[in-house]
Amino acid sequence: MKKLMRKWNQISLVKQIIIGLIMGIILAITIPQQAKPIIIFGSLFVGALKSIAPILVFFLVMSAISQHKSGHQTNIKSVIGLYLLGTFLAGLVAVVASFMFPVTLTLTEGVKNVTPPGGVVEVLKALLLNVVDNPVKALFNANYIGILSWGLVLGLALKNAPDSTKTMITDFSDAVTQMVRWVINFAPLGIMGLVFDAIATNGISALLGYGQLLAVLIGCMVFVALVVNPIIVYINIRKNPYPLVLKCLRESGITAFFTRSSAANIPVNMRLCEELGLDKDTYSVSIPLGATINMAGAAVTITVLTLAAVNTLGIKVDMPTALILSILAAVCACGTSGVAGGSILLVPLAASLFGIPNEIAMQVVGVGFIVGxxxxxxxxxxxxxxxxxxxATAEFAKWRKEGKEIDSKKVA
Incomplete structure (x- = not known):
């Protein structure tokens, strides 16, 4: 058994995850009833990540800000600019794709007991209120905007604290980071349970009736991931962007695909940034911030589902109005919660731009949950x-200006 465990630990985490993925698919297809208990692995894995992530973010941000030395430049502004640009371009891609491949829907029964936001102002208001949320409540509810803001404020307040206090905070941060590493080691088992649950519960057949809608949605996201994002990266670092793009998709995208939560994937991204040798002062803030405002996929979902509803109802839309939709989708996406299905609930808000009544929009939400x-x-x-x-792109762009070489071994 020890030899087996030693060989298993020598395999890279990505390969371990792929093995877990294949095992989950095989068990779901062959013996779904007998293997049902393995669902608990997925629940435990996601639950552990969601539980530890808020504490990790709080201590990382507080430690990074308190230890920050005056004159040391971070790349937060550049990262935020890239987040906003990427989200807007994703919405634009979705508009173009929806015009090229118009989708109509067979409307389903609406989702009950769910109240979508009434407008962009309401989304932004909720976002601002989250900033000043009770810090204990923010930690309890995994409100990352609140956690981020209080971590920043406490970090600033502790900048003049004794070195012993700062060391203690850093030690707590390192300890929580180690706990996260332990949790991530169980990713193969967790993903096996998650993929088994998804296939055994929903089946593949439930999605076949919405094949065209899924093709447009997923096609847009793949295009953004493999074409739009690499172009943005290349413009900034002036090197082949695909090693970095593929590494991020492989190391971060795979686990996020199965956990279906940007918030739960924060520890994974933290570890990836550490592997890439990035500035901790930057990524300890930009990663949790990205889980809230960097929502290219959400912009695609909001835009495609809204224009599908427009096509279904026979509403004529000109390109300028569709461009306004892409901007609205980007703004709405920034208010999307970092949990599963958060973007779908913003479809009624975008649909109101075309005068679509809430009753119809909620039926589109119902379709969204079917393909979800x-x-x-x-x-x-x-x-x-x-x-x-x-x-990483913002950091590497800074290195390029300083004449510092990117370590190709870390990016590969």
């Missing part, structure tokens, strides 16, 4: 992997 098994997984994989990608 694949849509939300792809969306989260794109969102979360791009958090690490753009953080």
């Amino acid at each position: 098994v694949l849509q939300d997984s792809c969306e989260t994989g794109l969102n979360s992997s791009t958090d690490a990608l753009f953080t």
